[in-house]
Amino acid sequence: MSALVLDIGGTKVAAGLVDGDGRLQYETRHPTPHSDDPEQVWATVEQAIDDALAKAGGAVDGVGVSAPGPLRLAAGTTSPVNIPAWRDFPIRDRVVAVVPDVPVRVAGDGLCMALGEHWRGAGQGASFLLGMVVSTGIGGGLVLDGVPYYGRTGNAGHVGHVIVDPDGPRCVCGARGCVEAIASGPHLAAWARTQGWMGADAKELADAAAAGNDIALRAFHRGARAIAAMIASVGAVCDLDLVVVGGGVAQAGPLLFDPLRAELRNYAGLDFVSGLRVVPAALGGEAGLFGAAALLRT
Amino acid sequence: MSALVLDIGGTKVAAGLVDGDGRLQYETRHPTPHSDDPEQVWATVEQAIDDALAKAGGAVDGVGVSAPGPLRLAAGTTSPVNIPAWRDFPIRDRVVAVVPDVPVRVAGDGLCMALGEHWRGAGQGASFLLGMVVSTGIGGGLVLDGVPYYGRTGNAGHVGHVIVDPDGPRCVCGARGCVEAIASGPHLAAWARTQGWMGADAKELADAAAAGNDIALRAFHRGARAIAAMIASVGAVCDLDLVVVGGGVAQAGPLLFDPLRAELRNYAGLDFVSGLRVVPAALGGEAGLFGAAALLRT
Missing domain, CATH: 3.30.420.40 (ATPase, nucleotide binding domain)
Structure with a gap:
């Protein structure tokens, strides 16, 4: 083939x-x-x-x-x-x-992205997988019972528009409090600037966090917390075994994944959700x- | 058979x-x-x-x-x-x-419940259905592409444990901000009592709201808003065509469904979510x- x-x-x-x-x-x-x-x-x-x-x-x-x-x-x-x-x-x-x-x-x-990671990347062996990307936006897709899940119109897996704060900021989609409007790269950087940080974008923010800048670290933690709440929600609804996270912001590595996993323990109460593993994507672009x-x- | x-x-x-x-x-x-x-x-x-x-x-x-x-x-x-x-x-x-x-x-x-409503109740004809119950707890199930969706462990559809407020109240599951911890019958009544309402339970709260009691009306609106945020989230992830809502609290009828539909318009930004219909269950117990x-x- x-x-x-x-x-x-x-x-x-x-x-x-x-x-x-x-x-x-x-x-x-x-x-x-x-x-x-x-x-x-x-x-x-x-x-x-x-x-x-x-x-x-x-x-x-x-x-x-x-x-x-x-x-x-x-x-x-x-x-x-x-x-x-x-x-x-x-x-x-x-x-x-x-x-x-x-x-x-x-x-x-x-x-x-989810299918690629499932076949050749970090999702190999998983049967119920959320693949997601955190970059200028937040998106994703679902592999359920080993096969792609399309949904009614082909748009299933739009996890960036899970509401994680009903009083949260307005999102480009028209809703408010979507995880994308809090935890995407540009929104992480924008929030940090409201706290006095002077950098330009999420890449600089990751460098600042790696250097120990307190505002940058808090920005990543805040974003990770919103993503964790979203993952706990999707886990409760879809009963998954693995979440693979890629995209530019995920390249910050432990700066994102450490607080994400810690917050997921707080938000995943049910037994079948609390064991949900979250791993970095393997295939990049x-x-x-x-x-x-x-x-x-x- | x-x-x-x-x-x-x-x-x-x-x-x-x-x-x-x-x-x-x-x-x-x-x-x-x-x-x-x-x-x-x-x-x-x-x-x-x-x-x-x-x-x-x-x-x-x-x-x-x-x-x-x-x-x-x-x-x-x-x-x-x-x-x-x-x-x-x-x-x-x-x-x-x-x-x-x-x-x-x-x-x-x-x-x-979702399968029953899909076969014989208010979900007939839908192919991507969330059936849910709002009573002493909030639960649900998914029919996806016309067939039951079990998930990895058989627990898919636990929509009561979608996080709708990351700083919200502690839930019995151990997490915080689950929609069940805000919008179940006992939690609706408990919140109303914190506002000075003197009744006992969600049934009395519905009677009070029907009689125009302001606190009771606000309690239903607050619960409906949390449920709407949850439904918008599940709609974005699962790409559904119908949500069927049953259970004791849903028997309040328009007291629940009117604010629920109004708030869903606020929280469902994406085209494929904003058309999502929400209807009362037909089969009761x-x-x-x-x-x-x-x-x-x-």
Whole structure:
């Protein structure tokens, strides 16, 4: 099997080839155009497809697409928050048009990250897995009973919009108190600045915390606490065995994971939740490509 | 088909016979003994089984059991919060011993309520359903893609332990800020008393609210807000099409559902969540019996 895989995001479009043993044999990346023209964004995706197809000798066995959401899975369309040019963009039909006569599977980027980690990364062996990313936003996906869980519209696993504080800050989604509005990288940094910290972003905040800066440490603890409450909630509802956390903020390592695990002990009261393990992701930015390939395995 | 069905709870043990068309042909109820002796509680269950078996002429095609949790589904045991005499009680093996040679299926009471409402009640036609009960506790179960979702240990759907306020009150589960610790019947009444209300329980609180008592109305609104935040969170994670709410507190009708729907509009920001419908349960106390029968249909 040779799968052509795409991972489309707000900053980059990646394409690759994954063989039947789950090895990434080729990868190419292009910056996502900042454009109001949906066709200009598509042209970049098509270029990435052409690159990978040429590398494969013109033929592949299927195409897996990790797409930013929200999606309408039944229609095969997406309206990505961070690609404003695409509204109900028919991503599946457009891919089918350039790679005809093979299966084309589309899923949300959160689900693809979870599937990739489940197949080839830190989630191997888990049967009930939440894969999640903490970066400029917070997203995720669920593997339940060993298979991807899509939900009614293909948008299951939007864990960034679990409410962790009913009086909390307004979120981009329109609600308030979403964990994303508290614990995403930009919100961690913004909160630290309200406390007198002078840095620019979550990366600098992690450096400051690593150097012992008190405000930065408290910012990570505050974010970790919100994420822990969310994980306890998802654990109680979905009865999981593992949570895999990736994304830029998770690269802070123990600065995030130590308070996260400590707070999870406070918020996970029920026996079947309190044993829930939380581990760092293993695949980095390539999880989505592996997950897109995994879409073709079920 | 004739299914012998059991609904075991902290206050009553119900048994019944459900035919293949989903009609409840017979029902018997016994109070659950207040006893430290697991065998005394079991004797009441066995009596209920004997009653129903006799009514069925001695033979049934299967047994479905709605059991209070938490469960260990793989082992077929339960350790009900509200039946302290049972700890890791082997409910499935005990039922098999008295009704041998037919399928015996056990599930949590929250899942059975959801399945019952899905098959015969207010959840008919939904494919992604949360069924939940608001009474002395808050519990629930999930029907995902048309089939029961058990989770890793059989305890999925414990929505009462979704954290809706990270600084909230301590919960019986050991965590803090669980929706159950804010919005269950006893907690609604307890909060109202802290505000100067003089009544005894949630039923009196509903009567007071219906008569226009300001504290009682605020108590229902506060509980509804917590439940709305929980529902928005579960909707974002599980991507549902319907929530069915039953239990004693839900019998307050619009006193609960009006503020619940209004607050859900505030907390459900994402498109695929904001359309989520919330409706009252239709089967009352018999949902568990129908759900236990539904366990034998899959």
